[in-house]
Amino acid sequence: MASEYYHIKCPKNVQSKYSLLVFTQDKEPFLPLTKFYYYQQKRISEGTALSYLKALERFFSWLSISSNYQGVRVKWSDNHLAVRAAIEDYLIYKLGCKLRSKEDFQLVIMTRKSPQTINHFLAAIKSFYKTALHLKLYTFQNPLIDAEYNIKIGNKTSLSMRENKPRLPKIAGTEIPSSPSYRKYSDSYFKLVATEWKPSIIADQDLPYIIYRAGSQIGWSLRDEVIIRMLFETGARVSEILELTLGDYRQRINQYEIATHNKGSEKKRTKFLRFSQDLLKLLIRYVNGERKTHAYNKQTFTKLSDNELIFLTRNGDPYNYRTFYYHWIKITEQAKIKMNIHKTRHWFVTSMIRSIYETASDSSQIEMKKKELINYIKWKDPETIKVYEHYFDEAAFRETHEIMAKQMQKYEQEYLSGSLNHGVHNKVANTSLPTEEIEWINEFYKGME
Structure with a gap:
């Protein structure tokens, strides 16, 4: 599939706060991914930020060509239910994964058809929507928040984010494992399983x-x-x-x-x-x-x-x-x-x-x-x-x-x-x-x- 989205690095003789610009196939600047990369390259390694960007370009290209939610193409800015459904379809039909529904999240199971970059894509898409919410580019709930969060918390800020407070190691003793934690709700609605799923037989006739x-x-x-x-x-x-x-x-x-x-x-x-x-x-x-x-x-x-x-x-x-x-x-x-x-x-x-x-x-x-x-x-x-x-x-x-x-x-x-x-x-x-x-x-x- 030819990429609908692509990026060009800023020429050395051009002054810009952005080190690269993302474009659509129509050669129109695409600011959401441009701003995402700009924000991330200050926080993670440039190589990781660029690899995230490439994974997202492939996903956004797929959205514009093959996505379908209630009969229409899904946009990255659509409501969280539409985006989540699109991610599910991308994992199944494009990346060859199997999904297993749990009460509040989905298990993602790799198959022989799946590339080895599933975990990388999930990290990239989580990072994008967390950044888009922080930069006020996205106006709905985070589509990667688990279902329990959506039911119980609604539009409130995720309990898994603490402003200006880095996470400390367990040895620091600041979080008691047995007590309710601020991390009860996470942005891991899609959880990757390391091995291919082999379901058990439910055979008890009683x-x-x-x-x-x-x-x-x-x-x-x-x-x-x-x-x-x-x-x-x-x-x-x-x-x-x-x-x-x-x-x-x-x-x-x-x-x-x-x-x-x-x-x-x-x-x-x-x-x-x-x-x-x-x-x-x-x-x-x-x-x-x-x-x-x-x-x-x-x-x-x-x-x-x-x-x-x-x-x-x-x-x-x-x-x-x-x-x-x-x-x-x-x-x-x-x-x-x-x-x-x-x-x-x-x-x-x-x-x-x-x-x-x-x-x-x-x-x-x-x-x-x-x-x-x-x-x-x-x-x-x-x-x-x-x-x-x-x-x-x-x-x-x-x-x-x-x-x-x-x-x-x-x-x-x-x-x-x-x-x-x-x-x-x-x-x-x-x-x-x-x-x-x-x-x-x-x-x-x-x-x-």
Whole structure:
């Protein structure tokens, strides 16, 4: 890719406070990067400042050519959410990284396609936005501040910056490690992992029922029961469930399916979720009962308008991730399990593969059903989806999913009937799947993030 941005060093016979100027491809001076270099060369070595500048020139060039946020190109000066989304895409599609979402940040995992300069780029982009904020060139929140900071602190100055106070070594004793520190919030939203990620298999078939039982023990709401059961039964991301509307359900002809958006689809309903008959009954009971109690619109399931969100708070507001996560933590603590919500998606895939092996008649049918699963889950990379589109048969997938759903009902009854004799599950059981299937699932996890 030809660089849209480039720099020229100031000729020796020209007097200027800037030792170099950055230009766009249109040969227009670009002051934000020019001022960044001028500011940084006084604070770090000239070689490091120049290497940061080159990394940023490549990123800014990519922004102007390939970035996309809500259908438009991203500018460096756009709001922090747009910039953060652009950085994510740059890491994935340009630098060949994988990202793993945590509660408040993203883990960046290098792959064989990734250059060895990922850490350098992350240092450069962090340095740029910190400098741009200091110089009042950027008017939004720092896009590299972790998510917890954005929720709790808002537009206040970052607690990780102290004016005119250098950081002292630990031996100085000025910061007690066990106490809350001014560094609780940092500008490391993207954290590089040294080695390539190899996800673990979530293979314990009792896992959903351990969670269900814990929820029942703490008196979970019907709303949270429906959402959590839907997570395990559909393999959906939690955002895909929380934003469901009544119209999404009516959009599908099959009564056990609901349309939803996919990650990166800009809220367009490009996929569907399939669930069991029992879950549909719970969903309707929630809408006609608990939801109706708290909603502004008191209509029932069949009379609510298409644009009505299914899941609401007790105040009648949209139920968001942060509020749901609070309840999820209480339930998993009751179950004595530490588990990211996204692991329900991994559990679903592993269970579907097990079901495929138990029901397929031969290896060709196994491969066909695996490809049906791939298209149901929807790979993040649209090119990968296109490769498998011609294999997908919704009717065939329904058959496989129905078998798994019936198995889940059977396993739940077995778990509950023998629950007094079950010990606490602190870790998942080993899978009985063939080694090559474990490797396939690991690769599949990467694609479906």
